[in-house]
Amino acid sequence: MNDIRPIRAKSGTNHEGTSAHNRRVMIDALRINGALSRADLARATRLTKQTVSNIIEELERDGLVSSQEAVRRGRGQPSTPYGLVPEGAFAIGLQIDRHVTRAVAVDLVGSVLVRDEAGLPPGGPSNGTKVILDLVAGVRSKLAGIVQQSEKRLVGLGAAMPGPFGVAGSGDDPWMMEAWQKFPLLETLTAGTGLDVGLQNDAAAAATAERMVGAAHGLDHAVCLFVGYGIGAGLILNGELYRGTNGNAGEIGMALLFADGKSTPLEHRASLASLYQHLSIDPADPGLYARINDLALRGDQSIHAWVEAAAVDLRWSIHLLETLFDPQTVILCGSAPEALVNRLIAAIGPLLPSIAQHRGRTLPRLQPGMADPWSVALGAAAGPISRAFDPRFAAILKDSLQS
Amino acid sequence: MNDIRPIRAKSGTNHEGTSAHNRRVMIDALRINGALSRADLARATRLTKQTVSNIIEELERDGLVSSQEAVRRGRGQPSTPYGLVPEGAFAIGLQIDRHVTRAVAVDLVGSVLVRDEAGLPPGGPSNGTKVILDLVAGVRSKLAGIVQQSEKRLVGLGAAMPGPFGVAGSGDDPWMMEAWQKFPLLETLTAGTGLDVGLQNDAAAAATAERMVGAAHGLDHAVCLFVGYGIGAGLILNGELYRGTNGNAGEIGMALLFADGKSTPLEHRASLASLYQHLSIDPADPGLYARINDLALRGDQSIHAWVEAAAVDLRWSIHLLETLFDPQTVILCGSAPEALVNRLIAAIGPLLPSIAQHRGRTLPRLQPGMADPWSVALGAAAGPISRAFDPRFAAILKDSLQS
DNA sequence: AGTAATAAGTCAAGACACTTGACTTAATGA
DNA sequence: TCATTAAGTCAAGTGTCTTGACTTATTACT
Known part of the structure; x- marks a missing residue:
């Protein structure tokens, strides 16, 4: 008994x-x-x-x-x-991507004050941890050099990296992201920086950025479709980022599409990874961003074919996100060159019919968001700021009150 | 200025x-x-x-x-x-479906005390409003006959009907649901009953029911895939029903699937409507439910073909819901005969790989929910009870405090 | 048995944060 | 000039949670 x-x-x-x-x-x-x-x-x-x-x-x-x-x-x-007061609070944002890591220092209103990046050596966390901690330390000390009292006003460190987290993976990723996803990153970063550390996937970070300073500013229901090396959706529901049970909500890149009798994850069809493969270029190429931007600007034929194919999948993805989340707007953003995102947006229209064609609609169904390699790091930094200062249910509860 | x-x-x-x-x-x-x-x-x-x-x-x-x-x-x-105390509060739940309307009286713990149904005459709201108001009044007076003080303890009337709401429709629905969706139902019910009235779609109502007394009891993240005349998903996110901007979140039946060069809404492929069409039977047939149940129990061949085809689409739908919402569990429920739902669940397995295959998983990925023609009405009634008694962010705000 | 330990629950005073209503300050418009 | 309007302050009041001592009731140990 x-x-x-x-x-x-x-x-x-x-x-x-x-x-x-x-x-x-x-x-x-x-x-x-x-x-x-x-x-x-x-x-x-x-x-x-x-x-x-x-x-x-x-x-x-x-x-x-x-x-x-x-x-x-x-x-x-x-x-x-x-x-x-912009300098009323600061946060550090950290992006861990396949072959590069970026860190920014951001203030209360979302302005980026310091930014720095470093290449990530192959070998996953065992080789990359030091690089990351050094990068963060560097950004932090540069921030201290710019503004007074920055350390006292630092509310936390937000990290972002490709998801999903905690899932038995396919093991076909040459970039060791799976090793990163399994690595006790939160603990390592907390121990290495002494800061309050949060972690989200890159699409969620992009959405957090859009909500603080971008197209989702002031919106309570918005979905950010994030096109990067992979593809994911960041969800702003009821004015807050929605994480799901394990922080993996919105991982639309893992959605399987069935065509020609076989199934393919969306990620393999519409993402920069698929573009790199289409163009047979090395994703680790440091000049990659400028090169893609250039190709997109010139309207290169090889890119055109990929854009048209990806647009079909993105158009459908947007339709699906509208149908399932009923957002005020969908925002297309990416850690992709702006020219490429613009081409994608042009190729995506017109959108498929959906419940988004609603009587009271005032916002466009699809809006361009930030297309900037730094937007994920910015969003990562926006995480701690939002947790510290935005109205949230969790913030009223006794078990969240420590200060 | x-x-x-x-x-x-x-x-x-x-x-x-x-x-x-x-x-x-x-x-x-x-x-x-x-x-x-x-x-x-x-x-x-x-x-x-x-x-x-x-x-x-x-x-x-x-x-x-x-x-x-x-x-x-x-x-x-x-x-x-x-x-x-079960009799501490009551709510009336109202389901408006294509050719029938059902009302129940439910207590604080979700027990159904009174239930009644009536056929809905063709012609939409102009002919149906009186039937509905009479039905509600009847249930209300029967409740008053069973328990003392029921009127004082009535927290509201919840209505549920097929969505989507406020969307320019396709106009191909013979059941005039579009007319109902455009009709000022809230105002009419408020005026006709004097109660506090809420409205949600049928899948959302089913999810609300599952959360109060079913498989989602005590869960903070659950998705209910509801198979009825149409198909929809009811979303429990952060412990609350998620409605989206216009109350249309989860309307997965409107999702367009592309196959063989043409697009079809999921609703036309996996729903009771598609079953009725497959079997060439009249959905208004009053003995329909028993007849389908009987066919399903017998393992009838004509139903078997539909079950196999629908299971493919449902399997994919579950995969998609898992991928986008990262719920603790997915619940398959419906206003369909239980035997049919059981056949569907059997045919759906094994599930597609997804992020739901998570390390810390304790609940089954897919669980059967209520398969009961009254579950939508029950969920409709659970709405006002949840609004009145469940912890919610909105309930702490000054602009929600009237009592 | 007798007594110490443990846990539920009450009492009364105290602290905290919002509210109330009167008041002060500072501008405009007739 | 002066009534009107609106921002903002002052000081007392109120509601709700907290604190710490106390009472009550039961079990475990000697």
Whole structure:
């Protein structure tokens, strides 16, 4: 009769949770709307003027917001807008890709202050860990050289790498990503940097970036279709990144397509990997990015065939994402040369019919996102910033309150 | 300069929000774990014993929980477990299907107390509204005859019908569902019943039912693949039903499949509609359910061919849902005869490889859910109960606190 | 048996964060 | 000039959780 079953329950909350939530709501409002007065904030958040005043005062003491020039708007006392202070917080973003690793330092509003990259030697984590830790340390010290107190204001390190995580893989990846995926990266990075470390896949990172400073800014439901070496979808649902049970939600590249009696993962058909194979070029070529961009700009015939084929699969992928997630918009982004992404977008249209053809639609069904080799690292850095400052259910719960 | 841009912000919260959240967390814990003592609840929710005592006292006054026989568990004062009181709250669930409408009255723990159905005359809402309102009124008065104070404890009316909502349709549906989808159903039901009314699609309702009393009980990430006249997926993400921008998330039946050079919606290939067509029978036949069940039990050859074909599409659908949502489990349910669902499940296996083949997996990748013509109505009723009593982010916000 | 240990649950005071309503400040418009 | 309007502050009030001591009830040990 002595049942020792664990009791499962969500955590309760208390005053601290309330306060933490309200602080986050203020920051979020300032991020979405730009500078706002206390009175504006009170109306928008449904809190009282007094409460807003107290919280703003606290945020100002913490260096997260600052007052601006008073604004006269008709009768009444002029309002004093408060805006986010970019240097109020920083985060380091780290991208681990097949043959390269990139790190950036980003501030509270998502500006990249420092960026650096390094080649990853073959051999997986055993050879790459030192390179990565050195890269992070370098970015961190450069940041310290640019701004005061950066270390105190560093909220964490976000890492991004291709998924999926924790899955028994196919073993056909020459880039040892599987070894990386199995490696205790979080623990290694935490031990090596002393920072709070988070990990997400590259598509999720791209979506996080789009939400902070890109096309998904202020949206609560958006899907980012990320075309990189692989292909994946980053999901913004209810205003938050959706991770799924194991952080693998959105791994559309693993979706099997059936054609001509055989099944192929989408990843093998529409991704830069397939392009490299199509063009018979070495993905480790350092001048690759410029070369592809050049080919895309020139409208090269060899690229054209791949674009047309990939566009068919992407068009269908977008249709499927619209059908399953019912987002406000789909964003096409990638760690691909911008010219190539533009060609893809042009080739994808017109979109397939879907539930996205909705009466109340205001946003385009498909929008271009960032096409920048640094966008994944930026999104990786945006992760810790979002965790620290965006309103989230988890942030009100007692078991998340440590500070 | 007089910019009248609307300021967008999430709502703040206050003590009431805190309290409302904690009440919901208690109810949720009792629902998941069964009866618990105050001390157990305090540990599980991370609240203090005193706080739990106060909230339990309040919930007991409200008739939502009641104490049970004291339990001796080793040293120390025996604990007094508290459990949910089924008749603490009720909701009416309404299913509007092509040729039939069903209504149920459900209690706090998801037991169906009253059920009734009626045929829907052709002609869409103009002819059907009266039938529906009469059906609801009948169920409501029968409930009042069974339990005391049912009207006071009625938290709302949940309606479910096939989606998608608000989409420019294809117009090829003989059952006038498009007319229903365009009809101001919420307003009509609110005016006709005086209740708080919610609306979701049938797959979402099935998922809500599975979460309250079925295979998704206590799970935070589950996908219900619902096979009915159409086919759809109900999504439980982060412990809540995910609706998408327009309540159309999960409408996998609208997904276009490409084969033999033409595109077909999944719905036309794997759904009861396709079965009826395959068997050349009239979907309005009142003895349909028994007839199909009988055919499935006998292992009829005509059904066998459809099952084999549908299983291919369902196998792929499950693979896709696993890939995109990374759920803890996929549940196959339907408003289809149980024997048919069992045949389908048997025919679907083995599943396609996917990211669901994860190291830490404990639940089966695919589980059977309810296969019951009443499950959609039950899920419809579970909607208002979940909105009223489950922990949700929205419930802590000031703009959701009215009571 | 008697007593120490253990755990549930209560009591009463305290702390925290939001709310209330009156008040001050500073601008515009008639 | 002065009523009106709106931003923002002040100080007391309120609701909800927390704290720490205390009571109650049972088992385990001597």
